[in-house]
Amino acid sequence: xxxxxxxxxxxxxxxxxxxxxxxxxxxxxxxxxELGDVVFVELPKVGSKTEAxxxxxxxxxxxxxxxxxxxxxxxVVEANDVLHNTPEKINSDPHxxxxxxKVRLANPAEISGLMDTAAYEAYIASQSKExxx
Amino acid sequence: MESVTxxxxxxxxKTPLNAVHRRLGAKMVNFGGWDMPVEYPASGGLVAEHKAVxxxxxxxxxxxxxxxxxxxxxxxxxxxxxxxxxxxNDASKLAIGQAHYSAMLYPTGTFVDDVIVHRLGEEDYLxxxxxxxxxxxxxxxxxxxxxxxxxxxDLSDAYTQLAIQGPRxxxxxxxxxxxxxxxxxxxxxxxxxxxxxxxxxxxxxxxTGEDGFEIYVPxxxxxxxxxxxxxxxxxxxxxxxPCGLGARNTLRLESKMALYGHEISDKINVWEAGLDRYCKxxxxxxxGRAALERAKAAGxxxxxxxxxxxxxxxxxxxxxxxxxxxxxxxxVTSGSPSPTLCKNIALAYAxxxxxxxxxAIYVQIRQQRCKAQVVATPFYxxxxx
Numbered sequence: 375x376x377x378x379x380x381x382x383x384x385x386x387x388x389x390x391x392x393x394x395x396x397x398x399x400x401x402x403x404x405x406x407x408e409l410g411d412v413v414f415v416e417l418p419k420v421g422s423k424t425e426a427x428x429x430x431x432x433x434x435x436x437x438x439x440x441x442x443x444x445x446x447x448x449x450v451v452e453a454n455d456v457l458h459n460t461p462e463k464i465n466s467d468p469h470x471x472x473x474x475x476k477v478r479l480a481n482p483a484e485i486s487g488l489m490d491t492a493a494y495e496a497y498i499a500s501q502s503k504e505x506x507x
Numbered sequence: 508m509e510s511v512t513x514x515x516x517x518x519x520x521k522t523p524l525n526a527v528h529r530r531l532g533a534k535m536v537n538f539g540g541w542d543m544p545v546e547y548p549a550s551g552g553l554v555a556e557h558k559a560v561x562x563x564x565x566x567x568x569x570x571x572x573x574x575x576x577x578x579x580x581x582x583x584x585x586x587x588x589x590x591x592x593x594x595x596n597d598a599s600k601l602a603i604g605q606a607h608y609s610a611m612l613y614p615t616g617t618f619v620d621d622v623i624v625h626r627l628g629e630e631d632y633l634x635x636x637x638x639x640x641x642x643x644x645x646x647x648x649x650x651x652x653x654x655x656x657x658x659x660x661d662l663s664d665a666y667t668q669l670a671i672q673g674p675r676x677x678x679x680x681x682x683x684x685x686x687x688x689x690x691x692x693x694x695x696x697x698x699x700x701x702x703x704x705x706x707x708x709x710x711x712x713x714x715t716g717e718d719g720f721e722i723y724v725p726x727x728x729x730x731x732x733x734x735x736x737x738x739x740x741x742x743x744x745x746x747x748x749p750c751g752l753g754a755r756n757t758l759r760l761e762s763k764m765a766l767y768g769h770e771i772s773d774k775i776n777v778w779e780a781g782l783d784r785y786c787k788x789x790x791x792x793x794x795g796r797a798a799l800e801r802a803k804a805a806g807x808x809x810x811x812x813x814x815x816x817x818x819x820x821x822x823x824x825x826x827x828x829x830x831x832x833x834x835x836x837x838x839v840t841s842g843s844p845s846p847t848l849c850k851n852i853a854l855a856y857a858x859x860x861x862x863x864x865x866x867a868i869y870v871q872i873r874q875q876r877c878k879a880q881v882v883a884t885p886f887y888x889x890x891x892x
Contacts, residue, residue, distance in 0.1 A: 407548070408534075410534070410546060410548070410552050410553055410753075411552055411553065411554050413821075413844050414819075414820075414821055414844070416873075432873065434821055435553075436553050436554060436753065436757060436843060436844050436846065437545065437546070437553060437753045437756075437843075439821075439823060458819075
């Protein structure tokens, strides 16, 4: 699955899509592959705050629980609550319909510290190499 | 996202089928020091594997399990006496060709490991043990069999063990063997030619709660791969898929089969684990018996219960259990979504006073206290066919 060119990425495999001062956040295709079939999602409430590098939610497969880390600080303006009933969208469309939350950025400069698409692709290539060594 | 998968360690042990799993694109994990497939995403992943075993057939590489053979020396009955001393079930009741579930106990009445004891011959027994406890178990058996006239042999590396599980398992395996599988009862075994390998141990056992067989073939890579491939080929018409440890865990959990380090351990005794029917106090002395007698007189303070989540949330291993006042009353030993029941289920230790069906128990899931209720177990029982 292609990694959108305009997104930015974290080492913990979240993506960010910034439009104006609002950032949509989700987990990457690599992340959903690692997890397996997603069966449960826990998202923060609208109005709550995220802090860069701190967990804001949880995604679970049958086998594993994964904390999701906020790539940026801000206020949650929207949560993708349809995932409560259709968590599998995170598997089928991780970079699109499987988005988790939208955050009004407190400090847009934080985004420039994240990886661009080329850097993220190189990063996961090195991760996969390690895993199959 | 932070992966909970244990990173690859170079010294991890591998079964003879390791290369096969990697070729199939399996997701590999460290399981008790073994590099094992947890699921095969290419054939659908954990849930698909689980459903294949419940509705059709699946194959598991369980070569990481250990095998200990105990044979009598010059004194007839030496092996039986040793087996009786180190395990809690009554091995004197086993006919040749029969197996049973049992456990080895510490003098405290808690678990060294659970085992399946097979009676191979008049004076000949095979104990199948867990992977994570292999060295400990073998040392334990050697040490405690010393006083008996018997020979203890570690055959763990001699066998590749495949578990063929599911309602179509018999039809599948019958295509590969001359043994008449239809006459083998549950927890009995035979020896027959499988994939042209003579004298192969074929047991109607498993860890899925489904009908199925476990076969033990020579562990060289070529033979192991040949048998794996033939099983996959023979199973194609039944929709076989390879299954990993992930599905093995959800299948055994639905069937309430204990997992060492979870429902049973060196801290938990037989009565607490609810394994009374496999513990034969009247058979004579065995390691752990005296402590169990005292424990029975004293009464248990915790018991294993089945839980079903009422609130939204998945109980996981080691999460705390509380009463409605928020006081900690127990702990989850295994918890997962159940692919068959489409509910979130768990096994947990709780006080006997809270073990009645329908009792509300709250599971602490991260910052939230989620309601669950005690339900009857096993969660899943296979339909009579």
